[in-house]
Amino acid sequence: MFRRSLTLSLILPLSLMLLALMVVVSIDRAFARVPEFRLITIGLIGLLVAWIPITLYFMIRRRILSPLRELRQKFQRAGKDRLEGMTQPAARDEISDVVGGYNQMVNALQGERQERQRLERERLLQSQMVALGIQADGLVHELASPLSALSTLAKLAAEGDAESAKLMASETKNLAERMKRFMALFRDRKVAVRPVMLNTLVSDRIHLLNHSQVSFVFDPPADPIEVLSDEVLLAEALDNLLKNAGRHARAKVTVTAERNEGTAVVTVTDDGPGIQAGLVDKLFRPFFTTAEGGHGLGLFVSRLWAQALGGQLDLASPRHPALGGASFRLILPATRVQE
Ligand SMILES: Nc1ncnc2c1ncn2[C@@H]1O[C@H](COP(=O)(O)OP(=O)(O)O)[C@@H](O)[C@H]1O
Numbered sequence: 646m647f648r649r650s651l652t653l654s655l656i657l658p659l660s661l662m663l664l665a666l667m668v669v670v671s672i673d674r675a676f677a678r679v680p681e682f683r684l685i686t687i688g689l690i691g692l693l694v695a696w697i698p699i700t701l702y703f704m705i706r707r708r709i710l711s712p713l714r715e716l717r718q719k720f721q722r723a724g725k726d727r728l729e730g731m732t733q734p735a736a737r738d739e740i741s742d743v744v745g746g747y748n749q750m751v752n753a754l755q756g757e758r759q760e761r762q763r764l765e766r767e768r769l770l771q772s773q774m775v776a777l778g779i780q781a782d783g784l785v786h787e788l789a790s791p792l793s794a795l796s797t798l799a800k801l802a803a804e805g806d807a808e809s810a811k812l813m814a815s816e817t818k819n820l821a822e823r824m825k826r827f828m829a830l831f832r833d834r835k836v837a838v839r840p841v842m843l844n845t846l847v848s849d850r851i852h853l854l855n856h857s858q859v860s861f862v863f864d865p866p867a868d869p870i871e872v873l874s875d876e877v878l879l880a881e882a883l884d885n886l887l888k889n890a891g892r893h894a895r896a897k898v899t900v901t902a903e904r905n906e907g908t909a910v911v912t913v914t915d916d917g918p919g920i921q922a923g924l925v926d927k928l929f930r931p932f933f934t935t936a937e938g939g940h941g942l943g944l945f946v947s948r949l950w951a952q953a954l955g956g957q958l959d960l961a962s963p964r965h966p967a968l969g970g971a972s973f974r975l976i977l978p979a980t981r982v983q984e
């Protein structure tokens with residue numbers, strides 16, 4: 646229809662031009678004796694006739710065809726799972742109504758998609774939580790060596806060694822405490838996935854830690870990052886990283902948050918001693934600790950939460966080139982920015 650009106654916009658003025666030509670010929674004859682006047686009149690009519698189709702052509706192109714072409718491209722992209730809104734044309738006409746309707750549809754679909762993602766992640770997280778509580782493979786593996794120690798102690802105690810009996814009692818208590826702590830991580834967890842502003846969360850967690858000896862430097866990105874996540878689990882994972890960094894740092898911890906191809910990356914780096922080469926593989930195991938009074942569950946559980954939230958946690962660098970200490974990287978799926 647619009648292509649036709651575009652053709653019409655050319656045919657109509659062309660006929661007009663023909664008509665004008667006839668008028669010009671008549672004028673030419675009528676004013677044959679006044680040449681200046683004849684020339685000016687013909688020139689003016691010629692200009693007017695040329696101006697009308699050009700203006701009409703560009704107007705129709707700008708107001709009708711360009712928005713329609715853009716709309717067609719957006720629909721094609723939507724078919725490839727890339728939903729995008731369109732800029733609303735300034736003029737209020739049928740085209741702007743169509744664009745408005747399209748934008749409403751895009752908004753509704755995006756909202757529905759986010760809700761679907763949220764429910765999907767929540768379901769996944771809940772089932773992982775249950776599976777972990779039951780299986781706890783890592784725990785079984787970690788229990789193997791204290792259990793064998795206990796069995797040796799039990800043999801010695803049975804032969805009458807009082808010291809072994811005493812040790813056995815304290816080891817058993819220790820083991821029971823570990824089990825309790827481990828199971829408490831998964832018990833009664835309610836998972837609630839919703840949009841979380843990462844900048845605010847990171848600032849809040851740093852603020853809550855309230856370190857006096859170590860200074861935490863967080864330079865939040867200008868463009869706020871939103872992640873679809875469980876705020877409680879995410880805060881716990883972050884707290885573990887921040888506390889570890891705070892404990893190992895000499896004076897400074899830097900925290901950064903940035904977008905990287907559909908993900909949000911939080912990096913926590915300290916200026917402490919870093920991680921010895923031999924320990925790199927053990928860091929994320931349950932109960933691995935070098936700290937006096939440490940439980941060795943911080944990194945293990947933080948990685949678990951990161952994975953459950955659709956992300957990952959790893960050691961970015963055992964010795965950061967600039968700060969010298971350990972650098973941990975938490976990667977999370979970021980939501981799309983909607984204009
Ligand atoms: N920022 C860090 N710098 C140096 N070593 C670290 C750092 N973070 C963690 N570690 C090492 O990883 C071990 C395990 O950490 P974690 O799982 O949080 O347990 P915990 O803090 O109870 O020891 C720590 O005992 C320490 O050896």
Ligand SMILES: [Mg+2]
Nearest residue numbers: 885889943944
């Ligand atoms: Mg810790």
